[in-house]
Amino acid sequence: MSETLEMVQAAVETGEGVAKFGPDQPLRLDSGAKLEGFQIAYNTYGVLNADRTNAVLVCHALTGDQHVASLHPTTGKPGWWSRVIGPGRPLDPANYFVICANVIGGCMGSTGPSSLNPATGECWGLAFPVITIPDMVRAQAMLIDQLGIETLFSVVGGSMGGMQVLQWAADYPERSFSFISIAAAARHSAQNIAFHEVGRQAIMADPDWRGGDYATQGLRPEKGLAVARMAAHITYLSEAALQRKFGRELQRDGLSWGFDADFQVESYLRYQGASFVDRFDANSYLYITRAMDYFDLAAQHGGVLAQAFSGAKDKRFCVLSFTSDWLYPTPEARTVVRALNAAGARASFVEIQSDKGHDAFLLDEPVMDQALSGFLMSAAVSRGLCL
Amino acid sequence: MSETLEMVQAAVETGEGVAKFGPDQPLRLDSGAKLEGFQIAYNTYGVLNADRTNAVLVCHALTGDQHVASLHPTTGKPGWWSRVIGPGRPLDPANYFVICANVIGGCMGSTGPSSLNPATGECWGLAFPVITIPDMVRAQAMLIDQLGIETLFSVVGGSMGGMQVLQWAADYPERSFSFISIAAAARHSAQNIAFHEVGRQAIMADPDWRGGDYATQGLRPEKGLAVARMAAHITYLSEAALQRKFGRELQRDGLSWGFDADFQVESYLRYQGASFVDRFDANSYLYITRAMDYFDLAAQHGGVLAQAFSGAKDKRFCVLSFTSDWLYPTPEARTVVRALNAAGARASFVEIQSDKGHDAFLLDEPVMDQALSGFLMSAAVSRGLCL
Numbered sequence: 155m156s157e158t159l160e161m162v163q164a165a166v167e168t169g170e171g172v173a174k175f176g177p178d179q180p181l182r183l184d185s186g187a188k189l190e191g192f193q194i195a196y197n198t199y200g201v202l203n204a205d206r207t208n209a210v211l212v213c214h215a216l217t218g219d220q221h222v223a224s225l226h227p228t229t230g231k232p233g234w235w236s237r238v239i240g241p242g243r244p245l246d247p248a249n250y251f252v253i254c255a256n257v258i259g260g261c262m263g264s265t266g267p268s269s270l271n272p273a274t275g276e277c278w279g280l281a282f283p284v285i286t287i288p289d290m291v292r293a294q295a296m297l298i299d300q301l302g303i304e305t306l307f308s309v310v311g312g313s314m315g316g317m318q319v320l321q322w323a324a325d326y327p328e329r330s331f332s333f334i335s336i337a338a339a340a341r342h343s344a345q346n347i348a349f350h351e352v353g354r355q356a357i358m359a360d361p362d363w364r365g366g367d368y369a370t371q372g373l374r375p376e377k378g379l380a381v382a383r384m385a386a387h388i389t390y391l392s393e394a395a396l397q398r399k400f401g402r403e404l405q406r407d408g409l410s411w412g413f414d415a416d417f418q419v420e421s422y423l424r425y426q427g428a429s430f431v432d433r434f435d436a437n438s439y440l441y442i443t444r445a446m447d448y449f450d451l452a453a454q455h456g457g458v459l460a461q462a463f464s465g466a467k468d469k470r471f472c473v474l475s476f477t478s479d480w481l482y483p484t485p486e487a488r489t490v491v492r493a494l495n496a497a498g499a500r501a502s503f504v505e506i507q508s509d510k511g512h513d514a515f516l517l518d519e520p521v522m523d524q525a526l527s528g529f530l531m532s533a534a535v536s537r538g539l540c541l
Numbered sequence: 542m543s544e545t546l547e548m549v550q551a552a553v554e555t556g557e558g559v560a561k562f563g564p565d566q567p568l569r570l571d572s573g574a575k576l577e578g579f580q581i582a583y584n585t586y587g588v589l590n591a592d593r594t595n596a597v598l599v600c601h602a603l604t605g606d607q608h609v610a611s612l613h614p615t616t617g618k619p620g621w622w623s624r625v626i627g628p629g630r631p632l633d634p635a636n637y638f639v640i641c642a643n644v645i646g647g648c649m650g651s652t653g654p655s656s657l658n659p660a661t662g663e664c665w666g667l668a669f670p671v672i673t674i675p676d677m678v679r680a681q682a683m684l685i686d687q688l689g690i691e692t693l694f695s696v697v698g699g700s701m702g703g704m705q706v707l708q709w710a711a712d713y714p715e716r717s718f719s720f721i722s723i724a725a726a727a728r729h730s731a732q733n734i735a736f737h738e739v740g741r742q743a744i745m746a747d748p749d750w751r752g753g754d755y756a757t758q759g760l761r762p763e764k765g766l767a768v769a770r771m772a773a774h775i776t777y778l779s780e781a782a783l784q785r786k787f788g789r790e791l792q793r794d795g796l797s798w799g800f801d802a803d804f805q806v807e808s809y810l811r812y813q814g815a816s817f818v819d820r821f822d823a824n825s826y827l828y829i830t831r832a833m834d835y836f837d838l839a840a841q842h843g844g845v846l847a848q849a850f851s852g853a854k855d856k857r858f859c860v861l862s863f864t865s866d867w868l869y870p871t872p873e874a875r876t877v878v879r880a881l882n883a884a885g886a887r888a889s890f891v892e893i894q895s896d897k898g899h900d901a902f903l904l905d906e907p908v909m910d911q912a913l914s915g916f917l918m919s920a921a922v923s924r925g926l927c928l
Contacts, residue, residue: 344783359764377746396731
């Protein structure tokens with residue numbers, strides 16, 4: 155798979171850009187703070203058509219980034235959604251102008267806690283203001299403005315990306331023709347907050363975190379970040395997937411009778427933790443998990459989720475969930491769909507049978523591809539796109 | 542509840558003992574090592590009858606100890622199973638002689654990694670041999686010998702305690718009249734191993750762990766142990782229980798816009814972590830989780846679980862599971878029951894409807910009490926106990 159994807163990716167017209175916003179265009183944050191001077195790093199795939207009607211914004215998840223369909227500069231691996239974006243895929247760059255931007259608070263080129271604080275000339279660290287999902291979306295809307303795009307054809311995303319999609323529908327319903335939210339929810343549950351809190355505590359317990367000031371001291375809280383990733387990674391998979399992939403298989407012929415990685419699942423988790431710290435910043439992990447925990451779309455609208463979608467009447471939505479996703483289980487998706495229906499939006503909903511857990515949206519799921527292709531095709535016809 | 546339990550506990554005849562075993566009675570371990578000179582700390586409740594037929598061994602879970610029905614010496618809280626053991630409870634000390642022993646590898650008086658290594662005069666630390674569930678049970682059998690008890694009336698336990706019960710049935714079927722395994726499994730799943738590995742990595746990532754030698758340096762890896770406890774604690778509760786108890790309720794009127802505990806569930810988890818380190822040893826946590834991960838009763842018997850119970854024909858078993866327990870879900874209990882049936886044992890099985898998750902076995906679950914009382918009463922009649 156990997157080699158094929160790499161070859162395919164080389165054939166797609168890819169752009170990399172950084173949109174800069176000066177103090178005259180501050181990002182107003184939900185916290186009341188303002189980011190005066192910030193930037194958004196983004197990738198594009200394909201070409202914007204003359205009518206500027208074929209742009210699709212892809213929103214990434216907690217640990218994703220803008221390299222959605224091209225080789226990752228740090229890991230050298232194919233983009234995280236190359237299965238969905240590419241020639242012959244549901245989002246074919248021959249038809250669509252696909253944009254993916256690193257979220258505000260991130261660590262892949264957009265302004266975040268590891269960026270320089272213009273007031274001090276040092277890394278922001280914990281002086282960076284807490285950001286929210288609406289803040290991320292507000293920054294994306296400014297990027298879309300700067301790209302000269304009035305109305306997107308679609309906003310698409312899974313997990314935290316799906317939350318951003320719902321926020322787009324609430325805050326800028328007129329700026330996209332359609333919305334696709336996958337493996338997401340309209341708010342973070344107590345269990346989700348709990349797992350994130352474990353990750354944050356693991357990072358903050360690492361003495362190399364230094365109260366968030368590690369960068370100025372040339373340190374990185376790698377052990378804490380690795381533990382955070384390991385805990386989170388378990389929640390991305392289903393018990394069935396772990397059992398099928400690893401079961402109780404050993405690394406070697408016998409037990410070590412010690413604390414080395416005896417079981418393959420231990421070794422796999424350690425690898426997940428160790429490789430993650432090469433490409434991710436610990437403070438970004440704190441800020442982005444915080445944004446997710448703060449997310450509660452109904453609470454932004456007097457506790458009534460349908461109110462959030464009051465501007466999205468007659469808009470087209472595609473909501474997808476996976477049967478074995480215990481992080482954002484199907485009832486959360488149904489809650490979204492009911493609210494969309496109540497608001498008079500046109501919502502398609504598919505619960506996809508899969509035992510791969512939350513990560514299914516990143517994996518080979520033909521039914522997801524079919525659902526996406528069908529929805530996009532139908533929307534494209536309505537939009538008058540010539541594909 | 543707490544005050545009543547305390548008053549009740551004061552009325553029960555409680556004994557505390559430490560059984561010592563010299564080099565002439567070594568504990569032979571599955572690893573091949575021998576513990577020459579070790580001790581087992583235990584509590585008793587009630588009085589052994591003249592026939593020595595009313596003894597019940599209670600096996601504790603990962604972080605439990607022998608203070609099953611009396612105030613905990615460190616926390617001052619009621620025993621962890623005071624709901625089950627006490628006057629008018631399923632295991633009434635007026636009828637039964639209840640014994641609960643700290644497992645080998647533990648930190649409440651039984652020999653473990655925080656004990657002195659006679660060879661060095663220092664704490665064992667990681668020089669302590671890796672122990673297994675069969676090792677724990679072997680040590681318990683030696684304790685029962687020393688107490689002069691040939692045959693127990695029952696062996697009872699939940700979670701890791703339930704695993705020990707199954708191991709008793711495999712290794713010493715003739716030494717107990719009945720067996721009660723609650724919220725347990727015959728082996729640790731990949732997901733369970735994964736969560737334990739996160740906890741171990743959190744402990745070992747703490748620089749105060751010092752490769753396990755923290756005690757000799759006057760240190761304790763409290764932050765790492767707290768993170769391990771937090772991650773594990775989430776797995777003891779169901780999503781529904783977390784949502785019901787905490788939902789998205791805040792600690793204060795508004796958000797902190799920082800990394801303080803904003804949500805009640807965060808504060809609760811932090812408290813669980815912080816209070817745990819007062820009563821538990823980090824190395825014991827490593828050793829006991831390892832013992833659980835190594836547990837695979839079928840693998841001990843050529844891969845055939847029924848073979849493990851070949852000596853338990855006609856023995857009475859009670860197997861209980863809880864609908865919302867995702868750590869040891871009902872299918873694991875059914876696997877045990879099927880193997881018991883295949884071996885010709887007399888197995889009662891009850892799946893208890895509860896939304897409290899794995900921890901339900903420690904909480905107020907009237908159906909569990911009824912199931913335990915009914916099973917014990919019937920077994921007592923067969924055994925000819927005068928209650």
